[in-house]
Amino acid sequence: MRVTQLFTKTTKDAPADEVAKNAQLLIRAGYIYKEMAGVYAYLPLGKRVLDKIIQIIREEMDSIGGNEISLTALQNSDVWKTSGRWDDEVIDVWFKTKLANGTELGLAPTHEEPLTKLMKNYIHSYKDLPVYPYQFQIKFRNEVRSKSGLMRGREFWMKDLYSFSRSQAEHDAFYDGAVSDAYARVFDRLGLGAITYRTFASGGSFAKFSHEYQTLSPVGEDTIYVHKEKGIAINEEVYTDEVLADLGIAKDELTQEKAVEVGNIFTLGTRFSDPLELNFTDENGDSKPVVMGSYGIGPSRLMGLIAEHFADDKGLVWPDNVAPFTVYLVSIGDVATQADALYDELTSKGIEVLYDDRDERAGAKFADAELLGIPYRVTISERLIADQKFEFTPRKSGQSEVLTGDELLAKLS
Amino acid sequence: MRVTQLFTKTTKDAPADEVAKNAQLLIRAGYIYKEMAGVYAYLPLGKRVLDKIIQIIREEMDSIGGNEISLTALQNSDVWKTSGRWDDEVIDVWFKTKLANGTELGLAPTHEEPLTKLMKNYIHSYKDLPVYPYQFQIKFRNEVRSKSGLMRGREFWMKDLYSFSRSQAEHDAFYDGAVSDAYARVFDRLGLGAITYRTFASGGSFAKFSHEYQTLSPVGEDTIYVHKEKGIAINEEVYTDEVLADLGIAKDELTQEKAVEVGNIFTLGTRFSDPLELNFTDENGDSKPVVMGSYGIGPSRLMGLIAEHFADDKGLVWPDNVAPFTVYLVSIGDVATQADALYDELTSKGIEVLYDDRDERAGAKFADAELLGIPYRVTISERLIADQKFEFTPRKSGQSEVLTGDELLAKLS
Numbered sequence: 162m163r164v165t166q167l168f169t170k171t172t173k174d175a176p177a178d179e180v181a182k183n184a185q186l187l188i189r190a191g192y193i194y195k196e197m198a199g200v201y202a203y204l205p206l207g208k209r210v211l212d213k214i215i216q217i218i219r220e221e222m223d224s225i226g227g228n229e230i231s232l233t234a235l236q237n238s239d240v241w242k243t244s245g246r247w248d249d250e251v252i253d254v255w256f257k258t259k260l261a262n263g264t265e266l267g268l269a270p271t272h273e274e275p276l277t278k279l280m281k282n283y284i285h286s287y288k289d290l291p292v293y294p295y296q297f298q299i300k301f302r303n304e305v306r307s308k309s310g311l312m313r314g315r316e317f318w319m320k321d322l323y324s325f326s327r328s329q330a331e332h333d334a335f336y337d338g339a340v341s342d343a344y345a346r347v348f349d350r351l352g353l354g355a356i357t358y359r360t361f362a363s364g365g366s367f368a369k370f371s372h373e374y375q376t377l378s379p380v381g382e383d384t385i386y387v388h389k390e391k392g393i394a395i396n397e398e399v400y401t402d403e404v405l406a407d408l409g410i411a412k413d414e415l416t417q418e419k420a421v422e423v424g425n426i427f428t429l430g431t432r433f434s435d436p437l438e439l440n441f442t443d444e445n446g447d448s449k450p451v452v453m454g455s456y457g458i459g460p461s462r463l464m465g466l467i468a469e470h471f472a473d474d475k476g477l478v479w480p481d482n483v484a485p486f487t488v489y490l491v492s493i494g495d496v497a498t499q500a501d502a503l504y505d506e507l508t509s510k511g512i513e514v515l516y517d518d519r520d521e522r523a524g525a526k527f528a529d530a531e532l533l534g535i536p537y538r539v540t541i542s543e544r545l546i547a548d549q550k551f552e553f554t555p556r557k558s559g560q561s562e563v564l565t566g567d568e569l570l571a572k573l574s
Numbered sequence: 575m576r577v578t579q580l581f582t583k584t585t586k587d588a589p590a591d592e593v594a595k596n597a598q599l600l601i602r603a604g605y606i607y608k609e610m611a612g613v614y615a616y617l618p619l620g621k622r623v624l625d626k627i628i629q630i631i632r633e634e635m636d637s638i639g640g641n642e643i644s645l646t647a648l649q650n651s652d653v654w655k656t657s658g659r660w661d662d663e664v665i666d667v668w669f670k671t672k673l674a675n676g677t678e679l680g681l682a683p684t685h686e687e688p689l690t691k692l693m694k695n696y697i698h699s700y701k702d703l704p705v706y707p708y709q710f711q712i713k714f715r716n717e718v719r720s721k722s723g724l725m726r727g728r729e730f731w732m733k734d735l736y737s738f739s740r741s742q743a744e745h746d747a748f749y750d751g752a753v754s755d756a757y758a759r760v761f762d763r764l765g766l767g768a769i770t771y772r773t774f775a776s777g778g779s780f781a782k783f784s785h786e787y788q789t790l791s792p793v794g795e796d797t798i799y800v801h802k803e804k805g806i807a808i809n810e811e812v813y814t815d816e817v818l819a820d821l822g823i824a825k826d827e828l829t830q831e832k833a834v835e836v837g838n839i840f841t842l843g844t845r846f847s848d849p850l851e852l853n854f855t856d857e858n859g860d861s862k863p864v865v866m867g868s869y870g871i872g873p874s875r876l877m878g879l880i881a882e883h884f885a886d887d888k889g890l891v892w893p894d895n896v897a898p899f900t901v902y903l904v905s906i907g908d909v910a911t912q913a914d915a916l917y918d919e920l921t922s923k924g925i926e927v928l929y930d931d932r933d934e935r936a937g938a939k940f941a942d943a944e945l946l947g948i949p950y951r952v953t954i955s956e957r958l959i960a961d962q963k964f965e966f967t968p969r970k971s972g973q974s975e976v977l978t979g980d981e982l983l984a985k986l987s
Contacts, residue, residue, distance in 0.1 A: 168641050168696050168705035194692050196646045203644040228581050231616040233609045234712065235729050258671045261718045279607050283581050292581035299647065305674045316648050
């Protein structure tokens, strides 16, 4: 894409009321736009980052048998009343609205109830199990405060996977096996593997623990206790002597850290299948409730976290896998022919290039390249092209090298 | 994908209160699920169809310089009050809700206002124009009645493109040129080109006409007058002697038809840029309001229309470009090894195959193949495989041929 065809521009200032560093940077770089606190629009570069995060998660969910669906935002109250979660005292972040005839509706903050009801159409026998529907969907949560940019939204993207299993054993195998493995791959591919911990958290009614995926970050709202050797952590809400004994961990093996919850996995047991009567007939002809689990990852929160975590004092620094483009191509001076040719060549090889073809001074282009955080800047100038050379500058190191065309292609392949 | 890995099943019955044929068929075939009237979830097969429709539209919007974004559902009232469209008397399909602090919000039924305000950050000079942001977004409209399945939703997918131009001439060139050409390509690729007419409709304040894209269908809610030779039509709302004279058309050249509006394009002029003060500085240093247009296509409505229009008494009949899979592979009897091999071979060639690997009788598999409407059924049976042959049955014609493996591959390439 050419910068001259991109309608956004970088700016010096973010909105005065925006206190979150992730949102400040993403707004200044033209990735997102603040509609109101906790409600952000995705502009072309931001949409590309969000889509890349979503695609990585999608591939991993498909790899473990996920079936992608898309449930609705508008919700009838009936199933939520049956499960006991319609009351604003129980779920305190409902947005509610009304049909023209006065019927009260909710905007889904999560989807256990409607999906459990839906699955009654498709689950009858043990032969219909297990199944793993998932979706990427905009969730609505009426948070009282929302000051963390993309990290705590009132309208935000969520990946929610649900498991429907025949037995606790079948559930446990999926929960501890396929899902946990897939989550590890997701965070690895997002560049967060080394700082993201599967973290013991409180389990609700049907399990001793649930697990959060917590990414270490000084901006985190959560406190966790990390066992670096074992690669696990404990949320402070379950940081008790009893739990430590259970896990065979001594206090002095743990370090206290701030972290951001980027995912969570829950054993739901029959919390929803009981009240909504999602049952199946087993091999012996007996009716049993389906054993459920739910598995969340927040793509928009991840985008905010990645933006904030890797940023430096010059701007954003995207990991390769989620960057909106791989190369930021800068032309300086009268080199349009050669820059156009390189743009076409890289693009034809499937390399995603944002080509700064503006009639702007080099300093402004370099500053934008740094703020935007595209992983590799390639510069063509009159001086360089006279020697058939290109300047190659990884955003992360900032160390420039002068390369031949072949060397450049080798670096980018 | 294997049918045994798909959690949906076909059913004999749609919900008793579902009167629209498109929704009845799509629910019976497991493509969608009715949450409430006008609010449908997309199940795995339905999500694939919707995604294919969206991808075709996306490619055509990108080809004319579109920049994809994603605006928000939750809306502050301020911009809508400025434009005069917050009042429920003016837009009578608002869903409204409240923040925890009592501030009233709306769920966007369209996005002219928030986008116009957003673009004030990026449009200052004539050099910043023209620009063409677009999005695929869930829109909310509080329709009093919603009985047409996917064709009139309360929560539905919309592609909305907006143009921001320097002058009426620049706007007109885009409106009558690039957009109209792209729309023609979209409907051609969706298999609706021959029955979709660019239709003169009332233009609002800033143009004599707007244009609707109307697809002929007996289930249509609109009445249009079609000039088949010229390939244009006139909506009955502007079917006057004056308009006919304008267009140089005589009444007896037109036929009256029922049709479904699948898209529309509007000249907005300065309807929104005036009240929201979206101005630019022209080449002479003068401040001028930006000239706007908006361009809609309804992907979910298109899905409903395509489902209903091409269906026959046996079920759905998807055009190749939007079908969830290209091939429905049926194994009959003890042929799992050969069927698995063919599935792998077709899949490895990039052909999308839904493989009915169930332990079911042939009649049930054939009936499902017909209801699901996958374009090409390929059958492997013990008898056929003994001769190294496959049965190939296009859904549309129902005419089976017995083919060799090479002949089959040639048909599907």
